[in-house]
Amino acid sequence: MKLRCLSKGGGFHFPPCHMMNICGFRILLECPVDLSALTIFSPIPTHSHPNPTAENSDQDEKSSNLASGSGKKRKIEKTLEAADLISAEPCYKTVGNLHLWDLSSIDIVLISSAMGILGLPFLTRNSKFSAMIYATEATRRLGQLMMEDLVSMHAEFVKFYGPEDSCFPQWMKLEELDMLPLSLRETVMGEDGMELWNWQALYSAGDVKDCIQKVHPLNYAEEACYNGTLIIKAFSSGLEIGASNWTIRGPRRNLTYLSSSIFESAHAMDFDYHTLQGSDLILFSDFSSLHKTISVSKNADGTAKLIKSAVKCSTSSSCSVLRDTANNGEEVVKSLVSTDESSEELDKLTFICSCAVNSVKGGGSVLIPIGRLGTILQLLEQISLSLESSNLKVPIFIISSVAEETLAFTNIVPEWLCKKRQERLFSGDALFRHSELINGKKLHLFSFVHSPDLLTMWQEPCIVFSPHWSLRLGPVVHLLQRWCGDHNCLLVLEQGVDVDLALLPFKPMAMKVLQCQLLSGIKIQKVQPLLEMLQPKLVLLPEDWRLQHLATNINSSSFLYYSENETLRVPSLMDDFEAGLGTDLAFQLQPRRMQQENMALARLKGELRLSLGKHFLVSSKEPIDYSHTQLLYWGTVDPNRLITDLNKKGIKAFVDKDGSVAENACLIHIDGTKRAIIEISSTRTVISTADETLAADIFETVSGVLDGI
Template sequence: MRMVYFSERNILYIHNSSDNKDSLLNTEDSLEEMDKLEFICSCAAESSDAGGSTLITITRIGIVLQLLELMSNSLESSSLKVPIFVISSVAEELLAYTNTIPEWLCEQRQEKLILGEPSFGHLKFIKDKKIHLFPAIHSPNLITSWQEPCIIFAPHWSLRLGPSVQLLQRWRGDPKSLLVLEDGISSGLGLLPFRPIAMKILQCSFLSGIRLQKLPTLLSVLQPKIVLVPDAVNQRINFAAMKTISILNYFENKTLRVPRIADNPSVEITTDLASKLSWRKLRQRENFGIARLKGGLLMEDGKHRLVSGLEQEESSGKARPLRHWGSVAPESLLDALLKIGIQGSLEQSIGETGSDDNSIIHIANPSSGLIEVSEMGTAIITDDENVGSQVLQAIDGILDALTSQLVWRQYYLNKSGHERATNRLNTRGIELAILDTIGELVESFAMLLQVL
């Protein structure tokens, strides 16, 4: 399932009469863009021939890749020996990335990759030391390789950050040097800190988006479930014919609720983490299992992935506490007790509102005790530890839980001048007090609550 999002700044309001699928692959726009790039290359070559350097602050990766290839070919076919420097902390990674995405390239570049050739020419020129990559302007290798005139690709397009600031300070008084800017920023405001400036300035605009008339054709090919369209675009084009697509308009500074495409999105689990999971089938929901883990949940490209980012508690040798949820039904618990040979009777306690406040199961055989069930929790009180453990196992059998380990903690009550150990099961809402006699029930249970 797909969701398509359109931004108003990525829509080109240019008339185009063609509305078939082939129009999406129309190369007219690309030819116009190539003419602009070739013009930039010719201006840079003229500047270099005159002894000036060229600073290109364009940072669109697609434009940069094409300019690198065109300029390298242009310089190779001429007698100019001008180095090309790319100064960016991510230059090496970005240029290497281009050989890993053949599906997004044109057929000609895909064929090159299939034949074992570089999809872009910059790889060959980097190998031949005609294009040099440096992470920063103060890199030692850049200082030793420095040569003028040169052609430099360097951020930032705003002329306020990165190497472009220092380079403009160096060349602003040279009328033979060239500065290439991208349209969209005010050259007057952007160059204000560098005035007076004698450099030649070339400001170019590049297409970035899709023509408005191509939207219906593109949507018919993609067949998305949901389309998010800015209101300004929705007023210019008729989406009513696309009955199978849900069109949602969004407005500036207004919240839009987008429905989920999938009710049950899948989660990818790494192999090492999946092998450590101990699944337990839920009793309250059929065909469902649950496991407890420590890790990390990552979401990338609309996919969810579980990774073992944190140390598993099992590896530390410590038993994990049992986690229950749900309510204990007294009737079900009484039936479960009878199946394991524990006899008892059920007593309902009426609250102040007249409704059942809690339930008490009196255990008569094989040992005396009681089980108090309320909305706040379940208390098991008996003088027989074996009976208490059996009652707990019965409760564990009717509730869903994440682990099966029983974890005990020691608490101490001071009574009659001596210490007596009282065990408490570390579960949510289930307590087990081992008492000497039923006669000490009320006093000791109250003391236990005070300690806890």
């Protein structure tokens, strides 16, 4: 098996991506897009926020350019301004080096979440790509809606800038890139300058439709068999509705692909880790605990203020305490499933709601471009309850081209929801409260910000949920340009984007900004107890985990570490393999009980086949004719018994103790008118005589001493 990490990702919206070779098949794990890179582009200009004039740009360029030795000019590094951003139709940054792979060599693609499917149309629109794509039904549908919404929002850029004259945009030319500030240039090209080719023009609505038709949807724990060799199943990861971890069972290896997971969720089905027990190998691909945390904060003067703190790593001593105290399975489960995580997330949402209500009370509107469906559903419920308790009648809008389809879909996927949501279904209640809010005319859905119906109903203050969280495209741009100068308004963001860069086109900002980090995976303190319970033989961890002092003696598990853009060769964990026996072949067997050992052996002739990830022996077209088949002998010859049996036939034999023979061998002489020598070793018996009749008698006697089949 081989593993190559193509990208470590960048949080919830940009999951890691891997390429894996197993059982002769090449598997691509995730196909995301780095949408945080969109911040290098300038949003669509409006009358209130036009792009900087050409004259101002020329003056800035003259005052800040420096001639280099090659005669080229490059800007002196200074504080970024809105004029430094790229004013052009955006391209989209795909996973690094994925374009270098031969797409025809990819056999399988596994998608764990809707975020991991956004880059898939870049592959499926290529005629060389023919891989089988697997995703859960919920991930498939939510990913389709996200991609359709992305295409719809991007259309505004196409309308403004017009179609590109060539497939190579003007801003990607080297002379243009050389004029970019260093931070923007590194985002475009990477530190080594090799990431320029990762940028691609966005796919079309037709590409999305073709892509989704090629995705094979799976239900919870449903088996999918690829080429009769690999059995693939999806189990809930708890990260989002439909998000999954994968088990891959082959003839000689049982593997678990562990993506970002959450043990307890307030909306999605919890992390189903029990079904992952017994895997030979775990590919641990949850990088969330390795990122720095950003706490919920608000600055009184209306500017963005972030409180950053390093992740507290669990030390080896704390891990050993967990291991010592977890004497049984129940205690391990208690250490994994605690109410701390869910209560912390609830506190964050409660704080966001309180800030939103305070802004509304002050006459300001609230803009929430959070891109997590589950968080949006929970905030809708909590904010509406907070408004009711405060006796505030403030409209709530969701402005998105797929708002209606997305909310409707959440009411028909109970198998991917948490137990509390499922209990609502059995009691006859709605899974989520948004249906009640829509019927009560407290929540309003619109496809576009310039919709005539929206303009008719519009009133401020209000609370608006709208894409996109990058603050570069979608309705959020127009609303942010409208409210950025109002100190009573509030903008709610989540981690995953550089806030200073994201807000650059909207400065000066009087609007209050609230940013928080929502739980995106397994906390570092829970990794070791989880591995203790799963008991894998081998764990593949990111290289960054070496610094986390994770104990390497968990249930005798072995650890290997992988790095980005490096190939890791994983040793085989099984030298032999089991094979099942077909019923038709079993009835043909003629077992014979052995004299020397308590077993029965039988000869068979069949064909070795592979089906559903297991080897099977089935009957061949030509069955064995035992009447004309020479016996195969089993066991070792006992010299004393052989001499006794020969003497009974009148053949005088004795052991030659003085003869020169190999170690662990024995010579038996036969004297008389007919002579013979029998050489006995652990692996063979040789009869030497000139008389054919005597040779036949000796062979018959030896055959009686041995077991034959």
